[in-house]
Amino acid sequence: MKVRDGGRPFGSGNGRKVEAMAQFMDVHRGMQGITADQLMEAHQADLAIEKDESVHFERAWADPEAGLVYCLSEAPSAEAVQRIHERAGHKADEIHAVPLSV
Template sequence: MSQYMDVHHGMNGITGDQLKQAHQADLAIEKEEGVHFEKAWADPESGTVYCLSEAPSAEAVQRIHERAGHPADEVHPVPLTA
């Protein structure tokens, strides 16, 4: 298991409720791929959403996001933290 940061662009105008609903949609199915979405942050003005997860692979992260209806534009492993 490793940590991943994924990024969604084009989410301009996203609301707090929409972010929570999207996150809940991930949480509802994440176990099927052994993923856990820990946190999400959104900037409605630039339309950027960042999601931090713990997962077996970047592909597993993306599969959950795709099935939940919001594929990520980038999925980066982040093995280093400080």
């Protein structure tokens, strides 16, 4: 698994630094033929236990022909994302920090 972490501190307005939740995009390979029902089932498995690691899975996408699944999450670390995916039964092949979005 490749992991790129990206927690971003920000000012809380009172002079203290607070750790912001970072966003992550992860990739699952080898998912050829995945159906919408299977994608929803996997996403629900993550949602059921995400709080254990202070993770929130926002959305999931799939390309059944290419066998790729992508998940967008907010989490304290890429490792926390991976721990939830592993417990839910679908370890990510790559996890990338998303430090900038528009």
